[in-house]
Amino acid sequence: MKVAQVDVVYGAGSTGKIVKAIHDHLLDVGHDSKVFYGRGPDEGEPNVSKISHDLEVFVDAGLSRLTGYTGVFSPMATNKLLASLDAFQPDVVHLHEIHGYFVNYFRLIEYLKKRNIPVVWTLHCEMAYTGRCGYAFGCDQWKTACQKCPQLNDYPRSLLFDRSAVQFERKKNLLSDMDRITFAPVSNWLHDRLTQSFLKNKQATVVHNGINTAEIFYPRDTADLVRRHQLEGRYIALSVAPDLMSERKGGSWVLEIAKRSLGKPITFVMIGVVEKLTDLPPNVIVLPPTRDQNELARYYSLADVFLLTSQSETFSLTCAESLACGTPVIGFDSGGPAEVAPRPYGYFVPFGQVEKLASLLLDGYRGELPIAGDDECVKYARSSFSNERMCEDYLNLYEESRRHV
Incomplete structure (x- = not known):
């Protein structure tokens, strides 16, 4: 099986460590795996590609703050990612955090829809069903329609304009008719939130995050x-x-x-x-x-x-x-x-x-x-919470997503 993962980072931070663990496991058990990420150092690993230049990330962040729109810039990185996916021809694309000023995620989703590629999207935050924010906190507008966002000064910060209503409707229209997608909230708490959003009718399976309990996270002498x-x-x-x-x-x-x-x-x-x-x-x-x-x-x-x-x-x-x-x-x-x-x-x-x-x-x-x-x-x-358990859960989800039409 050929699996492509997309995330904002690789090997560092919570999502980056998870992506690396899945990638290593897939290679270990004989699958063909590639990772595409946007930010951080160029790791120089085979089958791992940084798609963004730091300057383009900087420009994307600046334009997002000036215009209030997010996930619509980074044309060069987006073109590089889509060309790489065309060349790889994955059986499954596994999305993680696709915000973070490194890719036009609307173009990415449209590409996946057009090519009818099975998608597993791990929800590490709430960005998929909100107008702009990753964490809604006490706001519940996302349950109906985002507008007059109370968090414009938080990431992704907007200096002038509130585009939450426009972006909410665009996400809703983009994802509502996407059939070959399975969401993987990382907790039952997040799954419950998902079922209250416009994604409530989508296939969703909770997959708890994993950590390296064998080689790193175990009791040490201190x-x-x-x-x-x-x-x-x-x-x-x-x-x-x-x-x-x-x-x-x-x-x-x-x-x-x-x-x-x-x-x-x-x-x-x-x-x-x-x-x-x-x-x-x-x-x-x-x-x-x-x-x-x-x-x-x-x-x-x-x-x-x-x-x-x-x-x-x-x-x-x-x-x-x-x-x-x-x-x-x-x-x-x-x-x-x-x-x-x-x-x-x-x-x-x-x-x-x-x-x-x-x-x-x-x-x-x-x-x-x-x-x-x-x-x-x-x-x-x-x-x-072992990596082995998490990776096997995702392998099962990949197989299910390929059967889901």
């Missing part, structure tokens, strides 16, 4: 990290995101809880901070983002609890990674994470209720939270 950061006798709460201080990831909530925890032997380790923070509480250690997955696994293993403060997550790969390293989760109930880490592997409170989350953390520190131990977390994560 004695050197304890010495490096002087953490002897400390209870450690870890938070991780590439953009941890963004509003969606909620790093400011971590700092608030840290301030409330002063005087307790609790240290907060924040990985993914690029900003210069002032008035940093003395019980907080901030570290930059890392692409070193082995280093990340060591920090997961170091922590006593993983602290999630996101406003919205359709799955939360970091929760799965933490569990695989033996560390349970507490956080805000923000969509998919409570499904990834159900009790006793995780405990969640309503978003924004910082007092309750701080109290939950203290219960964990005092040993008063009936939370799963290290071995239980590892066993659960390996059985639920």
Whole structure:
């Protein structure tokens, strides 16, 4: 079987790691696989092609902000992708995140429709059924028709114009008559949202994301990290995101809880901070983002609890990674994470209720939270979120999509 994957990134970030895992698995079991991605370094791997030039991405982002339209620019990258697909002649095209200023996704979908190519589209976010945004948060206009978007200043940012109504109708018209497509929401929570959108009658199967539980995300020795950061006798709460201080990831909530925890032997380790923070509480250690997955696994293993403060997550790969390293989760109930880490592997409170989350953390520190131990977390994560399980699920979905007419 010949499978082509399209994503904004490859090998890095949550979706990029998933794409690489699927690609490697397909090659290992004898299928013909190619990946086309838009942003990041040129990896130089066989059968993996970066289709965009950084300058074109920059121009696409600028035009999107000026005009309010998204997913309609990048003509050179789009032409390169469509020509590559013509040359490869895939049996199935697997779409991931096709926004991100690197391709005209309206042209891409029209191409796939015209050639009647079976499509599997993994929904990592909500962009497929909204007028413009990847995370609708509290807005529910997408259930009927987007208009007067309340999130124009959020990604994908528009400086002047609100095109949400136009783009919503165009997506609806584009996808409504597309028959050979199967959506793969990454959580039951996202699947429920899908069934309330204009895509409610489309074929959809939940496929939980996978992680490398065999070679990367497993419990590690962390004695050197304890010495490096002087953490002897400390209870450690870890938070991780590439953009941890963004509003969606909620790093400011971590700092608030840290301030409330002063005087307790609790240290907060924040990985993914690029900003210069002032008035940093003395019980907080901030570290930059890392692409070193082995280093990340060591920090997961170091922590006593993983602290999630996101406003919205359709799955939360970091929760799965933490569990695989033996560390349970507490956080805000923000969509998919409570499904990834159900009790006793995780405990969640309503978003924004910082007092309750701080109290939950203290219960964990005092040993008063009936939370799963290290071995239980590892066993659960390996059985639920291995790359092998995810890849086999997608292989089955590819076969089903080829039969679906």
